[in-house]
Amino acid sequence: APVLVPILGDQLSRSISSLADRTPADTIVLMMEVAEETTYVRHHKAKIALVLSAMRHFAAALREAGWKVDYVTLDDPANTGSFTGEVQRAMARHAPRGVQVTEPGEWRLARIFDKWRKDLGVRVRVLPDTRFVCPLPDFFQWAAARRELRMEWFYRDMRRKTGLLMEGDKPAGGRWNFDPENRGGPESGLTPPAPPRFEPDGLTRDVLDLVSDRFGNHFGTLDNFNWPVTAEEADRAVAAFLSERLPLFGRYQDAMVAGQDSMFHALLSPALNLGLIDPVELCRRAEAEWREGRAPIEAVEGFIRQVIGWREYIRGMYWLDMPGMAEANALDATRPLPDFWWTGETRMRCLSEAVRTTRDNAYAHHIQRLMVLGNFALLAGIRPQEVADWFLAVYADAYQWVELPNVAGMALHADGGRLASKPYAASGAYIDRMSDYCGTCAFKVKVKTGPDACPFNALYWHFLARNEKRLAGNARLFQPYANWRRMGADRQAEYLASAEAFLATLMPAKPGWAREA
Ligand code: FAD
Numbered sequence: 001a002p003v004l005v006p007i008l009g010d011q012l013s014r015s016i017s018s019l020a021d022r023t024p025a026d027t028i029v030l031m032m033e034v035a036e037e038t039t040y041v042r043h044h045k046a047k048i049a050l051v052l053s054a055m056r057h058f059a060a061a062l063r064e065a066g067w068k069v070d071y072v073t074l075d076d077p078a079n080t081g082s083f084t085g086e087v088q089r090a091m092a093r094h095a096p097r098g099v100q101v102t103e104p105g106e107w108r109l110a111r112i113f114d115k116w117r118k119d120l121g122v123r124v125r126v127l128p129d130t131r132f133v134c135p136l137p138d139f140f141q142w143a144a145a146r147r148e149l150r151m152e153w154f155y156r157d158m159r160r161k162t163g164l165l166m167e168g169d170k171p172a173g174g175r176w177n178f179d180p181e182n183r184g185g186p187e188s189g190l191t192p193p194a195p196p197r198f199e200p201d202g203l204t205r206d207v208l209d210l211v212s213d214r215f216g217n218h219f220g221t222l223d224n225f226n227w228p229v230t231a232e233e234a235d236r237a238v239a240a241f242l243s244e245r246l247p248l249f250g251r252y253q254d255a256m257v258a259g260q261d262s263m264f265h266a267l268l269s270p271a272l273n274l275g276l277i278d279p280v281e282l283c284r285r286a287e288a289e290w291r292e293g294r295a296p297i298e299a300v301e302g303f304i305r306q307v308i309g310w311r312e313y314i315r316g317m318y319w320l321d322m323p324g325m326a327e328a329n330a331l332d333a334t335r336p337l338p339d340f341w342w343t344g345e346t347r348m349r350c351l352s353e354a355v356r357t358t359r360d361n362a363y364a365h366h367i368q369r370l371m372v373l374g375n376f377a378l379l380a381g382i383r384p385q386e387v388a389d390w391f392l393a394v395y396a397d398a399y400q401w402v403e404l405p406n407v408a409g410m411a412l413h414a415d416g417g418r419l420a421s422k423p424y425a426a427s428g429a430y431i432d433r434m435s436d437y438c439g440t441c442a443f444k445v446k447v448k449t450g451p452d453a454c455p456f457n458a459l460y461w462h463f464l465a466r467n468e469k470r471l472a473g474n475a476r477l478f479q480p481y482a483n484w485r486r487m488g489a490d491r492q493a494e495y496l497a498s499a500e501a502f503l504a505t506l507m508p509a510k511p512g513w514a515r516e517a
Pocket residue numbers: 264265266267268269270272273303306307310311312314364365366367369370374391392395397398399402403404406407410411
């Protein structure tokens with residue numbers, strides 16, 4: 001009897017651990033398009049299309065390499081709609097002697113795999129996901145040995161472990177971190193190179209039709225679908241990034257320009273998270289760009305830090321702090337998500353741009369996610385669970401293991417500062433410095449209070465004031481709190497009233513956007 005190997009939609013790597021010790025002769029690979037996954041949040045149409053197209057291409061590549069793939073499509077009339085239902089049906093078809101699977105990316109599925117162990121009636125082996133630099137047990141050990149968890153220390157260990165940008169035991173270029181060089185604002189006339197095109201083939205066109213038929217009322221458009229859906233296309237995306245955008249990635253990493261939706265960012269997270277790109281191999285190729293003189297150290301170090309630093313740290317924190325992380329709300333934020341997060345209808349230019357690119361591309365770059373959307377949700381006190389549902393639904397790269405720590409930990413401080421040392425709270429001045437949005441905004445960034453003022457200005461002080469008991473002890477907020485106290489009661493009252501007046505204008509989103517109402 002064969003072994004049944006279910007491969008999930010974000011396990012599309014030829015080196016996936018569930019296949020590593022298998023041979024085609026006695027293995028049935030099972031891939032399942034299931035309603036439970038396409039709708040557990042109402043994902044952006046382009047995200048569903050990406051996952052299903054990449055799954056179909058991966059199945060075709062496995063078959064070409066000689067594997068037997070049992071592939072259940074979403075429109076199969078017998079489809080039960082769940083992984084468990086499909087695994088049970090496949091067991092009836094193939095009578096396997098066991099089931100072997102790579103651990104999933106989300107907590108809810110890990111619990112389902114636990115049930116398979118008890119209920120399936122055959123041996124179920126759940127193998128570690130080896131597509132990360134840091135195995136989870138190593139992360140837990142690292143975290144257990146520390147009073148305070150900080151990405152920077154973890155990142156240095158990952159540099160040592162991989163040897164990336166190392167000269168013996170010293171960091172290449174003499175420093176671990178070149179972040180101070182990576183804070184360039186936008187310059188007028190800045191036009192980043194256009195990302196490469198990936199024309200939909202027949203498989204992708206079928207999926208695009210299926211998604212517009214079946215998920216036509218989900219958020220977002222399919223009109224600009226341009227994600228790599230195979231390892232070969234992802235390789236082309238990597239090559240284009242390394243030669244065309246990496247050299248300026250660092251300098252403009254935090255910059256935002258209206259209408260420039262990708263800037264010098266990699267656009268590689270969707271393919272990385274699906275498993276189409278190996279992260280360490282990607283970083284080795286980025287390192288070679290520096291060693292061969294084609295990209296500066298600050299760009300290459302900045303990029304490698306995102307991939308083997310932040311991405312790995314975020315994953316470790318997810319598995320360390322779940323399931324509590326999904327409920328965390330250390331700042332007691334209870335305001336409902338405003339409807340403009342879905343409609344884009346707001347007079348705040350930075351936010352309307354962030355929602356527009358999200359709707360058009362299932363993508364927004366990091367600073368839009370953190371310092372526009374995240375910052376707004378933090379300052380306005382939006383309930384973390386509603387913000388997390390939104391982020392999980394709308395981005396092509398969103399899986400809970402990477403989305404939730406970024407939302408709850410990095411953006412909203414809902415974990416009380418476990419993941420990041422201080423809240424990423426900023427007033428309009430930051431957005432003005434890092435973007436070209438404010439010049440054409442209906443609000444005036446230099447005006448501090450009143451109906452014409454940029455709402456971020458008063459919201460910033462409202463946030464600090466209402467969280468004073470919780471945050472005043474944070475050394476990194478010493479100066480802002482000193483400024484707040486020095487301001488005097490009248491000015492404070494003006495800020496608070498201005499923020500309250502703005503908050504009263506927010507319309508809660510109608511139920512049903514992110515989850516079935
Ligand atoms: P680049 O800016 O070019 O960065 C290169 C790579 O570094 C990315 O592809 C990504 O793999 C990695 N990376 C960078 N920052 C992070 C980070 N903070 N966490 C994890 N990986 C990182 N990333 C996701 O992959 N999925 C998400 O659902 C997601 N949700 C986010 C929500 C919020 C509130 C914030 C602040 C960040 C989120 N991120 C998420 C992280 C980051 O914004 C995206 O990885 C990045 O924008 C992807 O675009 P890119 O490939 O062009 O990245």
